[in-house]
Structure formats: C-alpha cells, structure tokens
Amino acid sequence: xxxxxxxxxxxxxxxxxxxxxxxxxxxxxxxxxxxxxxxxxxxxxxxxxxxxxxxxxxxxxxxxxxxxxxxxxxxxxxxxxxxxxxxxxxxxxxxxxxxxxxxxxxxxxxxxxxxxxxxxxxxxxxxxxxxxxxxxxxxxxxxxxxxxxxxxxxxxxxxxxxxxxxxxxxxxxxxxxxxxxxxxxxxxxxxxxxxxxxxxxxxxxxxxxxxxxxxxxxxxxxxxxxxxxxxxxxxxxxxxxxxxxxxxxxxxxxxxxxxxxxxxxxxxxxxxxxxxxxxxxxxxxxxxxxxxxxxxxxxxx
Amino acid sequence: xxxxxxxxxxxxxxxxxxxxxxxxxxxxxxxxxxxxxxxxxxxxxxxxxxxxxxxxxxxxxxxxxxxxxxxxxxxxxxxxxxxxxxxxxxxxxxxxxxxxxxxxxxxxxxxxxxxxxxxxxxxxxxxxxxxxxxxxxxxxxxxxxxxxxxxxxxxxxxxxxxxxxxxxxxxxxxxxxxxxxxxxxxxxxxxxxxxxxxxxxxxxxxxxxxxxxxxxxxxxxxxxxxxxxxxxxxxxxxxxxxxxxxxxxxxxxxxxxxxxxxx
Numbered sequence: 001x002x003x004x005x006x007x008x009x010x011x012x013x014x015x016x017x018x019x020x021x022x023x024x025x026x027x028x029x030x031x032x033x034x035x036x037x038x039x040x041x042x043x044x045x046x047x048x049x050x051x052x053x054x055x056x057x058x059x060x061x062x063x064x065x066x067x068x069x070x071x072x073x074x075x076x077x078x079x080x081x082x083x084x085x086x087x088x089x090x091x092x093x094x095x096x097x098x099x100x101x102x103x104x105x106x107x108x109x110x111x112x113x114x115x116x117x118x119x120x121x122x123x124x125x126x127x128x129x130x131x132x133x134x135x136x137x138x139x140x141x142x143x144x145x146x147x148x149x150x151x152x153x154x155x156x157x158x159x160x161x162x163x164x165x166x167x168x169x170x171x172x173x174x175x176x177x178x179x180x181x182x183x184x185x186x187x188x189x190x191x192x193x194x195x196x197x198x199x200x201x202x203x204x205x206x207x208x209x210x211x212x213x214x215x216x217x218x219x220x221x222x223x224x225x226x227x228x229x230x231x232x233x234x235x236x237x238x239x240x241x242x243x244x245x246x247x248x249x250x251x252x253x254x255x256x257x258x259x260x261x262x263x264x265x266x267x268x269x270x271x272x273x274x275x276x277x278x279x280x281x282x283x284x285x286x287x288x289x290x291x292x293x294x295x296x297x298x299x300x301x
Numbered sequence: 302x303x304x305x306x307x308x309x310x311x312x313x314x315x316x317x318x319x320x321x322x323x324x325x326x327x328x329x330x331x332x333x334x335x336x337x338x339x340x341x342x343x344x345x346x347x348x349x350x351x352x353x354x355x356x357x358x359x360x361x362x363x364x365x366x367x368x369x370x371x372x373x374x375x376x377x378x379x380x381x382x383x384x385x386x387x388x389x390x391x392x393x394x395x396x397x398x399x400x401x402x403x404x405x406x407x408x409x410x411x412x413x414x415x416x417x418x419x420x421x422x423x424x425x426x427x428x429x430x431x432x433x434x435x436x437x438x439x440x441x442x443x444x445x446x447x448x449x450x451x452x453x454x455x456x457x458x459x460x461x462x463x464x465x466x467x468x469x470x471x472x473x474x475x476x477x478x479x480x481x482x483x484x485x486x487x488x489x490x491x492x493x494x495x496x497x498x499x500x501x502x503x504x505x506x507x508x509x510x511x512x513x514x515x516x517x518x519x520x521x522x523x524x525x526x527x528x529x530x531x532x533x534x535x536x537x538x539x540x541x542x543x544x545x546x547x548x549x550x551x552x553x554x555x556x557x558x559x560x561x562x563x564x
Binding site (some may be wrong): 049052053054055056072073076079081083084085087088089090091092096099100101103104105106144147148 | 304305307308311312315317318390394395396398399400401402403404405406561562563
C-alpha cells in the first residue's frame with residue numbers, strides 16, 4: 001500500500017516547440033492538503049490534466065493512488081476533480097447536471113441532494129445552471145467533484161468567484177475532508193488561504209517545480225525579514241545605510257525599512273541606530289508569508 | 302456502457318430539446334403528408350421538386366407511406382443537427398472533461414452517445430410514421446383516394462420497409478452530424494457545414510454535373526429513404542452511403558480516442 005496520493009517523475013508536456021511542463025517531479029502524501037501554486041501559464045492545469053488522463057504526457061510517469069496515469073480507469077472512480085472552473089450544461093438544472101454525472105459514474109442518485117445541501121445549493125438545485133451566479137457555479141463544481149466520495153480531490157481554483165464567506169466555507173470543507181482522510185490537491189491564487197489550510201506545497205514556475213514538500217520546510221528555507229521604522233521619516237535612509245554596510249539586502253517600503261537578515265541581528269541594528277542618534281519606533285523580525293515566498297521564488301530570474 | 306446511455310438520455314430528454322424536436326417532427330410530417338392529398342389536383346405538383354403523385358399511386362398498398370417517405374430527408378437533417386449539437390457541445394461547454402473523468406473509456410463514451418442518440422432518432426421516426434399515416438388516412442377520403450390496400454399485408458410490409466429505410470438513412474445522417482461535431486468541435490460550425498453541404502453544395506454540384514448524384518453522400522442517404530430512385534439504385538445508395546459513413550466514423554473515432562482534451 002503506497003502512502004502517496006500523487007507521485008510524478010520526469011513528467012513533461014510539449015506543445016509544438018514549447019514545454020508547458022518540463023520534467024517535473026513531486027509527491028503528495030496521502031491525507032494531506034497540498035497547495036499547487038504558480039503564476040498563470042506555469043503549467044498547473046496542464047499537470048492536473050495529465051494526472052486525470054485528459055492529455056497524454058510527452059515524457060515521464062506518474063502514479064495516482066498507486067496506479068499509473070496511463071490507466072486512469074484504475075483510479076478515477078476514487079478521484080474527484082474540478083479543472084479550469086465548473087463546466088455544465090446551461091439548459092439543465094444544477095440537480096440534473098449532477099444526475100448526469102452520477103449516472104455516468106454509477107454513483108447513488110441520493111448523493112446528489114446531499115451534496116447540493118453540503119455546498120449550500122439545496123434550495124437552488126432545480127434552477128437552471130445558466131441562472132446561477134459565478135459563486136453558485138463554483139459550488140456546483142465542487143459538489144460534482146465530491147460525487148464519488150473521493151480518496152483524492154483535485155481542485156483548480158475552487159474559490160474563484162466566491163465571496164469571503166464562501167471562501168471560508170470552502171476552506172473549512174477542504175480541511176474537514178482532509179481530516180476524514182481525503183487527500184486534497186488544490187490550486188489557488190489566494191495564497192493566504194492556501195497557507196492556512198495546506199500541509200504541503202508544490203510550486204511551479206515556467207513549467208518547472210521550484211519547491212515541493214511540507215510548507216514548514218518552505219518557510220524555514222526563507223530568510224527572515226527585519227522591519228524597522230523610525231520616529232523621523234528622514235532616518236529611514238540612515239537605517240538603510242547601516243543595514244547595507246553590515247552586508248544585508250535592504251529596501252524602503254511602506255514607510256519602513258525591510259532588511260533581509262537573521263533575527264539575531266535585530267539587537268545589533270538597535271544598538272547601531274541608537275549610536276547614530278536614531279530613535280526606532282518599531283523593530284520587528286518577521287518570517288515571510290507564502291505570498292512573499294511565492295513572489296520570491298517565482299519572480300523573474 | 303448502460304450508465305453512459307442513461308446519462309446521455311438524461312441530456313436528450315430535456316424539454317426544450319425533446320419537445321421542440323418532436324413538435325417539429327409532428328408538424329412537418331403532418332404538413333408533408335397533408336400536401337400530398339390537399340394538392341393532389343394542383344398543376345404545380347403535390348410532392349417534392351414539383352413531382353405529382355396521383356390518386357392511382359396513393360391508392361396502392363404503398364400509398365400510405367408516400368408522405369412518410371418524403372419526410373425522410375427532413376428527418377435526416379434534424380438527426381444531423383441533433384447528433385452534431387449533442388457531440389460538439391461537450392467541447393464548447395467544456396463538459397467533455399467531466400465525462401472523461403467519470404468514464405475514462407473514450408470508446409464507451411462515444412458508443413454510449415451514439416446509442417442514446419439512435420434511441421432519440423427512433424422515437425422521432427416512430428412519431429413521424431404515426432403522424433404521417435394518421436394524416437394521410439384522415440385526408441385520403443376527401444381527396445378521393447382509396448385506403449383499402451394500405452393496411453393489407455402488402456401495405457403493412459411497405460410501412461415496415463419504409464420505416465427501415467428511413468431509419469437507416471436518418472441514422473446515417475446522424476452519424477455524419479456526429480462526425481462533424483467531433484471534427485469541428487463547435488455545434489454552429491458542425492450544423493452549418495452539414496446543412497449547407499446537404500442542401501446547397503450537393504444540389505449545386507449535381508446541377509453542374511448530374512452524374513455526381515451517384516457519388517455524393519447526401520444524395521445516397523436521401524435515396525435510401527425511398528428505397529432508391531430512378532437514378533440511384535437502392536443497393537448502390539446503401540453501399541456508397543455506407544462507405545462514406547463508415548470512413549467518416551472511423552476517422553472521427555480515432556481522432557476522439559487519441560486527441561488531448563485541452564479545453
């Protein structure tokens with residue numbers, strides 16, 4: 001019995017002369033929530049499509065729930081997915097759309113209403129899909145992905161179009177699913193949301209994996225930032241000078257100086273600032289969040 | 302496979318599609334049959350392309366299905382549109398990816414779709430034959446056409462033969478629509494191309510060179526509905542039409558099985 005939900009080795013997809021996904025390797029452990037992040041066009045959706053058997057990889061291999069991706073029929077009955085947003089028949093109601101998929105997959109029809117209730121569409125199931133708001137369409141897409149009671153749930157931007165309350169509900173739903181043993185592989189541009197719910201992160205940039213592993217390891221790799229503010233705005237340049245002379249990279253941003261330095265350098269900065277006649281209003285060591293790390297790692301080389 | 306068929310039938314039975322299509326079938330079947338009897342003495346003819354079908358022909362055992370046979374080509378165009386739209390919409394709505402996630406066997410999806418659309422086409426043809434026969438039977442006495450031979454054993458045989466011929470032709474048109482849907486991946490493009498080809502391009506080509514009617518797909522499928530024409534024999538129409546449909550279906554199936562689903 002494998003303990004990885006997703007495992008890919010040397011996976012690539014080439015369109016004409018362009019490598020959309022370039023020789024990527026990563027693993028997603030069972031029962032975790034794994035954030036899948038990267039700028040637009042970095043290859044996230046192409047990777048998900050390869051994992052679901054929708055497109056054929058140019059090179060490489062992959063295993064989903066222990067089964068090779070060349071044989072999606074061996075694992076897709078245990079996988080729920082919503083790729084590139086919800087896609088349904090506009091002339092059918094939300095309920096009928098789910099029934100089409102329930103019939104197709106051989107799942108009990110009773111699950112349809114249960115899932116509609118679960119995603120907050122219990123009273124709108126009989127309305128035509130074309131009358132749904134973007135948020136309702138997104139909820140229906142999540143309900144469709146949950147039809148097979150999946151062991152692995154793959155969601156591409158599930159919070160698109162949702163209001164803050166909806167985002168919070170989806171976050172709680174994904175966490176609950178993970179607590180019940182479902183592996184959740186989710187891409188999102190809402191990095192603050194992913195940071196809260198993810199155990200693992202796979203980060204793509206221009207079709208290549210720049211990080212794959214526990215989110216804690218990612219953060220630990222990042223250099224902390226010391227944020228310094230002075231009472232007198234003119235002293236910010238002096239603080240910047242002190243940091244640069246000490247060999248640290250520093251920038252002035254939002255009326256404060258951001259210095260890339262270890263936390264234990266903060267007392268030395270305080271001492272140097274006092275010696276220079278600067279009164280510090282704030283001196284705060286801070287670990288970068290996922291968003292800052294994302295920009296750091298996926299920014300242009 | 303059964304699951305695919307059940308799932309597809311759920312889409313096909315939506316009221317706007319099912320009732321709309323069946324309503325059109327009833328209306329035009331009744332219209333085509335009614336015109337045969339109401340215009341029986343018209344100098345402009347009472348059948349397609351100004352042909353006249355007289356009382357003596359309508360009074361034969363095959364007279365009851367004359368209206369139904371002339372509706373066959375129209376039913377074929379409807380089938381082409383429905384099959385093309387039902388196939389191509391999976392690409393335009395992006396729903397093909399949902400189908401393939403729930404049923405990874407592309408061959409099962411394709412065959413299940415075809416079976417469900419054939420069931421839809423059969424319902425359409427049954428409705429048409431019933432409407433056409435009923436209309437003809439009601440209007441025949443007023444047009445002084447005898448219906449005595451219509452429901453004899455020879456008459457029943459003619460109804461069954463005509464039903465089979467129309468079914469073969471309609472399924473052929475439908476498969477052409479499905480092939481166009483798979484190739485063009487857009488309902489509007491597939492329907493436009495199919496209808497323009499069958500109704501305009503083929504007629505223009507035949508007008509320029511009449512011998513082409515023996516080799517063009519639409520002409521063969523239309524000839525099958527009436528069991529052959531004076532210019533195209535039934536067996537020729539079946540063979541050439543079958544080759545067109547077979548090659549088209551094979552090419553589109555291979556493409557569907559191998560093509561990446563990237564939308």
